[in-house]
Amino acid sequence: MPELPEVETIVRDIRPALVGRRIGRVALSHDDILRGVTRRRLYSGLRGATVQSVFRRAKHAVLDLGARRLIVQPGMTGSLVVYHRPLTPDEARYAVLRAELDDGRELVYRDIRRIGKLLLLDAAGWRRYTEAIGPEPLAPDFTPDRLGTSLGRSRQAVKKVIMDQRHLAGVGNIYANEALFAAGIDPSKPARRLTPDDHRRLHSEIRRILEAAIASNGTTVRDYRTGTGESGHFQLELLVYGREGEPCRRCGTRLTGTHLIDARISVFCHRCQS
Numbered sequence: 001m002p003e004l005p006e007v008e009t010i011v012r013d014i015r016p017a018l019v020g021r022r023i024g025r026v027a028l029s030h031d032d033i034l035r036g037v038t039r040r041r042l043y044s045g046l047r048g049a050t051v052q053s054v055f056r057r058a059k060h061a062v063l064d065l066g067a068r069r070l071i072v073q074p075g076m077t078g079s080l081v082v083y084h085r086p087l088t089p090d091e092a093r094y095a096v097l098r099a100e101l102d103d104g105r106e107l108v109y110r111d112i113r114r115i116g117k118l119l120l121l122d123a124a125g126w127r128r129y130t131e132a133i134g135p136e137p138l139a140p141d142f143t144p145d146r147l148g149t150s151l152g153r154s155r156q157a158v159k160k161v162i163m164d165q166r167h168l169a170g171v172g173n174i175y176a177n178e179a180l181f182a183a184g185i186d187p188s189k190p191a192r193r194l195t196p197d198d199h200r201r202l203h204s205e206i207r208r209i210l211e212a213a214i215a216s217n218g219t220t221v222r223d224y225r226t227g228t229g230e231s232g233h234f235q236l237e238l239l240v241y242g243r244e245g246e247p248c249r250r251c252g253t254r255l256t257g258t259h260l261i262d263a264r265i266s267v268f269c270h271r272c273q274s
């Protein structure tokens with residue numbers, strides 16, 4: 001699943017081609033990716049609308065169309081691309097949403113397995129949507145104290161809490177594993193047992209790693225591609241994710257991989273993280 005750095009990369013790539021453009025013809029190949037909106041309402045909401053801005057919230061791309069907002073939640077295999085040329089048959093095959101722009105380009109939401117979702121929200125819907133999500137980790141209002149408050153209330157494993165979108169936006173399995181390693185915190189540790197010093201370290205490592213991953217255009221493990229169709233590079237800098245059984249880069253101990261904390265793989269060094 002693309003996390004914050006991957007969606008941020010996509011949004012930065014497609015933004016220059018979209019802002020100020022008017023949407024013309026729209027075509028949706030399958031209804032099963034729509035949430036809370038019908039095909040008819042999607043078409044009428046998009047057609048003739050001008051893209052005011054393009055930004056990211058949590059792991060989602062948002063197109064502000066004035067009266068409405070189109071939310072794209074890319075699943076494992078979802079991506080957003082602006083094409084300057086006709087699509088190849090292979091590109092057209094997996095293009096779920098196609099929106100013609102007034103300069104002849106085309107915005108395409110492509111999703112091979114169609115695990116992604118599309119929402120079209122009015123102002124009230126947007127408020128409900130965004131208020132249900134926690135702070136953006138790179139925004140000024142995300143402070144060590146705010147992180148500490150979320151963690152202090154929870155008996156759950158710290159890894160689960162920082163991946164819970166109600167507490168923190170945009171962090172998924174890859175960056176949770178990396179941030180906890182960098183901060184020297186055992187991912188299974190009950191969140192409320194962390195100290196204020198842990199909060200400060202974890203807060204700063206979450207930010208540092210997300211920013212470094214954005215600078216590398218995100219992490220491509222399998223399907224993720226940037227808004228220009230290329231791979232990210234942060235997979236080359238991962239210290240624990242995908243390295244279970246391999247030596248810790250800091251102390252040489254064999255890294256532990258477990259599915260006991262949540263359904264996802266957790267990888268950590270039992271010597272460097274406590």
Ligand SMILES: [Zn+2]
Nearest residue numbers: 248251269272
């Ligand atoms: Zn180690």
